Amino acid sequence: MSALHDRFLRGLATAPDRPAITLGERSISYAEAHETALTWAGTLLDRSPEPPRSIGVLAHKSEQAYVGVLAALYAGATVVPVHPDHPPARVRRALAAAGVTAMIADEHGAALLPDLPAGGLPVLGPGHLAARPDRALAAPRPATPDDVAYLLFTSGSTGTPKGVPVRHGMAAHYFALIDARYDFHPEDVFSQTFDLTFDCAMFDMFCAWGNGAAIVPIPLAGYRALPRFAAEHRLSVWFSVPSAIGVLRSAGALVPGALPGLRWSLFAGEALRLADAIDWAAAAPASAVENLYGPTEATVTIAGHRLSPASTARGVNGSVPIGPVHDGHDTLLLGPDGEPVTVAGGAHHTDGELAVAGPQVCTGYLDPRHDEGRFTEHGGRRYYRTGDRVRRWPDGELTYLGRADDxxxxxxxxxxxxxxxxxxxxxxxxxxxxxxxxxxxxxxxxxxxxxxxxxxxxxxxxxxxxxxxxxxxxxxxxxxxxxxxxxxxxxxxxxxxxxxxxxxxxxxxx
CATH class of the missing domain: 3.30.300.30 (ANL, C-terminal domain)
Incomplete structure (x- = not known):
């Protein structure tokens, strides 16, 4: 599968009548999401003077958010997720930098449009363009591995967000590895805790959709009463930042056996404390607990460690290791001077800033001026400097030590x-x-x-x-x-x- 949306088509073929998305009391089947995405894509293409290169999705955990991502991909465009609660000035910069020429918005996002330079752009959403079923595409437009599937903006040290283009080929390599690592199936129900502007949301959607499973966005009230919410929605795959564990603990919900239906519990985005991981494992006794690691520039996650009794020995500052880097990638550990660290004879481990090269790693930002200091050439390869200090053990296992600028x-x-x-x-x-x-x-x-x-x-x-x-x-x-x-x-x-x-x-x- 060379295109990211091919994963949805695989789920459609596997389970056309099963829920792809559950929003409150409403479930959207694979067949319905597919037809809606074809209609939205065709409507925008019909109203655009030329096929849009990038389509903004100005929505948050709504039908427009999830089906909007699919519709943009079906249109052969790059998806540009934008959070409606972000400051208008930041949104304006992102839309301009990405060259967005069409948009999909939910009610929340549509309310922001008067503050944005959206005049003249076709916008599908409340108070704007209505979907035209007579303009629906017969099939998704093709995409090549080198086409950009989605564009995310990360914080920039200068205050200007940096655009990270993730190509279809990068995503294909990533999800092939993920398919081999996990046993996801159509009966699974995935939590959806991340906003679309956080790349881990792509894991939720396209892991679920590639296997005919469903995603369920978690409302704020769902965190406060997660055991009941998880049971009612039959959650089997959990993925969130580690901070969610503290939220459950504060609510008195992190007790042994509270989450018996989970098969997989995944965490990323922050250092995972060993004590938190152990408490979560007790709350979800049938679940494997994993600490995943990866910057946006390396396509969602690029390393993973499964909690086990051995985790304690490799932890530093009370954290869970992040595991070895995915197959097919090369890594360097860099010293303060930016040069590879020389391994001392007999050393049990090596510390340094992690730099990564390989098929999941982007080779530059949307604006090449942002590349300075973040990419480095060694041995004829271009490496992304993560800015994260790690400890590498002799078997390749990595432990996160902190930010290089921390x-x-x-x-x-x-x-x-x-x-x-x-x-x-x-x-x-x-x-x-x-x-x-x-x-x-x-x-x-x-x-x-x-x-x-x-x-x-x-x-x-x-x-x-x-x-x-x-x-x-x-x-x-x-x-x-x-x-x-x-x-x-x-x-x-x-x-x-x-x-x-x-x-x-x-x-x-x-």
Whole structure:
């Protein structure tokens, strides 16, 4: 299968009358989604002066979101997912950079259109173009492995989002490996926790659809009562960021045997704490638990580790290893100078920044000006620099150590923020913690936000001194009811850093 949407066609052939998408009380079958996508694609092609190169999907966990992705692919275009809650200025930049010439919007997205440069563009959605069944395509338009299937925008250090083009061939290689790794089947029901702007959503959709299975978006209330929601919808495959585990724990839902119907439990997007993984495994005793890893630039995930008793030995800072990199890829570990790390004789492991090359890895951003510093040439191959520091064991297993830019110098100490956060996790009553280092008057200050039971700062610091050098013990602590999450469900470290900076600035004024 060379085209990403061929996976949906495989599911259609396997289970035409089974649900492909369940939205609340409504289920959309494979046959219905297919016919709707052909109609939407044909309607947009009919209203466009020339076939659209890129189609924006301005929708969030709705029929327009999921069928819209399919319709854009059927039209032979690149899918450009856009979150309706993102700032209009960011959305405008993404649409302009992607060259979007047609759009699909749900009710939420349509409300944003007056703030966007969508004038003159054909828009299929509430208050705009209506679907024309008489213009439906007879079949999806073809795509080649080199055509771009979808375009996602990641954060840029300059404040300008970076477009990551994922080609049909990259996706085909990825899903072929995934098919070999998992035993998904038509009776499976996949959770859908990710927004379309987060590439893990592609895993949910096209793993399910490639096997005739269903996806079920998880509403906010579904997290708070996940055992009941999972049972009612017969969830068998769970995939989310690790932060979801803390949400369940806070709601009192993370108890042994709470999720008996899960067969697979997958986590990605953040470091997975070993303690969290063990608690989840107890809640889902029939489920295999895996920690998946991969930047958007490497097509969803590019490594995976299955939880086992051996996981403890390879964990660092209380985290679960991320596993070996997928077959067919080459890796380098780079030092601070950007050069490959030389392995010392007899060394048991090697640490460095992970760089990856291979069939899943994009060779450059949409705007080549963003390539500088993110791609490097070694031995005639072009590698993507992930910015993630890892430990490589002799058998190729990798353990995530933290971001290469997650180190700060405080009082002469080189501080790894992930290490401080892991030490906080060991404090009595603490259920989650994030260490940040905002700069005040040019000097970084260690600041920790935590959840769980409130505790006097002196007591926390006393406990931390048992496991951290004195230079790594923070001076500032704040208790929160919950750690803030961004639109992708990850802990919003940027927001916490800004909050800490504001708090320290006020304190200095006083």
């Amino acid at each position: 180190q700060v110098q405080i009082g002469g100490w080189r501080v790894e923020l992930a290490e401080v956060g892991a030490a906080m996790d060991g404090c009595p009553g603490v259920t989650g913690a994030v260490a940040v280092a905002p700069a005040v008057d040019g000097e970084p200050r260690l600041f920790v936000y935590y959840t769980g039971e409130p505790s006097p700062p002196a007591r926390i610091a006393r406990h931390l001194r048992e496991s951290l050098p004195v230079g790594l013990v923070p001076k500032f602590y704040r208790h929160l009811g919950a750690l803030p999450l961004n639109s992708n469900g990850k802990v919003d470290r940027r927001a916490l850093t800004a909050r800490a900076s504001a708090e320290l600035t006020r304190e200095d004024r006083c």
